[in-house]
Amino acid sequence: MKTMIIKPCKAIHGTAELPGDKSISHRAAILSSLAKGRTEIRRFLFSDDCLVTLSALKAMGVGVRIFRREHRVVIDSSGVLCPPMGSLNMNESGTSARMLMGLLAGQGFASRLTGAPSLLKRPMARVIKPLSLMGAGIQARRKGGKDYLPVSIRPSVLHGICWRQEVASAQVKSALLLAGLFAQGETCVHEAVMTRDHTERMLRFFGADLRMSGGGIVVKGGELTSPGFVIVPGDISSAAFFIVAALVLKGSRLVLKHVGVNPTRTGAIRVLQRMGGRIRLVSRQKGYEPAADLDIRFSRLCGTRIRSAEIPSLIDELPVLMVAASLAEGRTVIEGAGELRVKETDRIRSMSWNLKRAGVKIGTKVAAGREDIVITGSGGIKGAHFRSFGDHRTAMSMYVAALAASGVSSLDDPACVGKSFPEYFSVFKHLIAR
Numbered sequence: 001m002k003t004m005i006i007k008p009c010k011a012i013h014g015t016a017e018l019p020g021d022k023s024i025s026h027r028a029a030i031l032s033s034l035a036k037g038r039t040e041i042r043r044f045l046f047s048d049d050c051l052v053t054l055s056a057l058k059a060m061g062v063g064v065r066i067f068r069r070e071h072r073v074v075i076d077s078s079g080v081l082c083p084p085m086g087s088l089n090m091n092e093s094g095t096s097a098r099m100l101m102g103l104l105a106g107q108g109f110a111s112r113l114t115g116a117p118s119l120l121k122r123p124m125a126r127v128i129k130p131l132s133l134m135g136a137g138i139q140a141r142r143k144g145g146k147d148y149l150p151v152s153i154r155p156s157v158l159h160g161i162c163w164r165q166e167v168a169s170a171q172v173k174s175a176l177l178l179a180g181l182f183a184q185g186e187t188c189v190h191e192a193v194m195t196r197d198h199t200e201r202m203l204r205f206f207g208a209d210l211r212m213s214g215g216g217i218v219v220k221g222g223e224l225t226s227p228g229f230v231i232v233p234g235d236i237s238s239a240a241f242f243i244v245a246a247l248v249l250k251g252s253r254l255v256l257k258h259v260g261v262n263p264t265r266t267g268a269i270r271v272l273q274r275m276g277g278r279i280r281l282v283s284r285q286k287g288y289e290p291a292a293d294l295d296i297r298f299s300r301l302c303g304t305r306i307r308s309a310e311i312p313s314l315i316d317e318l319p320v321l322m323v324a325a326s327l328a329e330g331r332t333v334i335e336g337a338g339e340l341r342v343k344e345t346d347r348i349r350s351m352s353w354n355l356k357r358a359g360v361k362i363g364t365k366v367a368a369g370r371e372d373i374v375i376t377g378s379g380g381i382k383g384a385h386f387r388s389f390g391d392h393r394t395a396m397s398m399y400v401a402a403l404a405a406s407g408v409s410s411l412d413d414p415a416c417v418g419k420s421f422p423e424y425f426s427v428f429k430h431l432i433a434r
C-alpha cells in the first residue's frame, strides 16, 4: 500500500467489536494442536502473525480449517506432532518463534526455525538459555556473541528445571511451560514482575497439571484435553488505539464490546485513568479469560509516571501511550522502557523520530542500566509525514496522532498493520463517519 494521507478528525463515535486477541489466538492454536480430537476456536485473529502459527502447526500434520468470514478455526489433531518438511518460517512473529521453540525443543524430531529480516535481529538467547538447561539441543546463528534465528533444534530428552526469569517476558515463560509439557519431572518458572498469564490460563483450560507453588508457576508433563471450543476475547492492545483516540478527540464517545481485561494486560487502562481518562469497564464477562465492554469519553489528560513494574502489563501499548502523553498537559516519564528497543523495530527510535516531527519534546535518559522516556506534553501536536518503520504499532499509533494533529499528515507503509490488525483503518473509518 502506498503512502496514506490522513486528515485531522474532530471526534469518533459509536460501538465497535474488535478482532480477537493476538496472544490468546496463538496459544489457542498451539494448545488445540496438542490436544487429541477437535477444537473450534471462535473469534480467532486472522492477522499475519497468527497465520504464521497456524501454518507452522499445519506443517507438523495438524488439521487446520479456516473459516475467515466467521472468524473461526477448526483444529483436528491426533495430539502428536509430525516432523515438518523444511524450515518453519516465523516471518515477523516473535511470539510464534519463541513459543514454538519451546514446543519443538521437546519433540522427537529435528526442526529449524527461521524468519523475516526484522525477526532475525531479535534476541533469542533469553529463551535458548533456559531451554538448553532443560536439555534442549538448540543451535542458533551467533553474531557478536549473541543468539539469533535461524535455529536448528535436535530431538532431545528434556528434564524440568526451576527458572528465575532474567527478562520479564511472557514469550519466554510460555516457551518454558510448553517445553515442560514434554519434560521429565516438574518445570517451574519464577517471575520478578508478572507478565501476561494467557498460557497458564489456557493450559488449565486444556486440563494441564499446572499450579502455583512457592511463588512460581509449576507445570508437569502430560496430555491435554480439548475443551471443545475456545472463544478468544477482543484484543486490549488493539483496543488501546481506539481508547486513546476517543480520549483525545474532543466530544468523542465510544463503546468497545467484549474486550479482554485480564489484569496482566490492562496496565494501559490504569495509566490512562490515572492521566484523567474517562474509561469505564461495563458488562463484565467471566470465563477462562475475563472480558468487558469499555465505555470511553473524551477527557483532558495530564502527564504521569509509568513505573518499571507496570511495563509488562502495557508493553505493546507504549507507542500509543507516548501519543497520549504528547497530547496531555505536563510531563510523562516512562521508566524502564528498554524492551521497546527489541520489538519489530526499535520502538523508542521510531516513536521519537515521528513525535519529534509532530513538534513533541521527547527524550531518553539512561541510568543504572535502565532507560526512561521523558515526554513533555503541550496539549497539541502538528501534522507531518510519519514513518511506520515497518512496525504495526508505530503505524497505528501515528495514525491516532495524525487524527489529533493540527494539519494534514501522511503515513508510509500503512499495510504493516496486518501483522496484528488487518481491519484497523476500516474500523476507524466507520467510527469517524458516524
Ligand SMILES: O=C(O)C1=C[C@@H](OP(=O)(O)O)[C@@H](O)[C@H](O)C1
Residues within 6 Å of the ligand: 022, 023, 024, 095, 168, 169, 170, 171, 172, 174, 196, 315, 316
Ligand atoms: O506472549 C505474548 O503473546 C507476547 C508477549 C510480549 O512480548 P515479550 O514476551 O517479549 O515481552 C508482547 O510484546 C508480544 O506482542 C506478545
Ligand SMILES: C=C(OP(=O)(O)O)C(=O)O
Residues within 6 Å of the ligand: 049, 092, 093, 094, 095, 096, 316, 343, 344, 393, 420
Ligand atoms: C512485539 C509484538 O509481537 P511479537 O513479539 O510477537 O513479534 C507486537 O505485537 O507488538
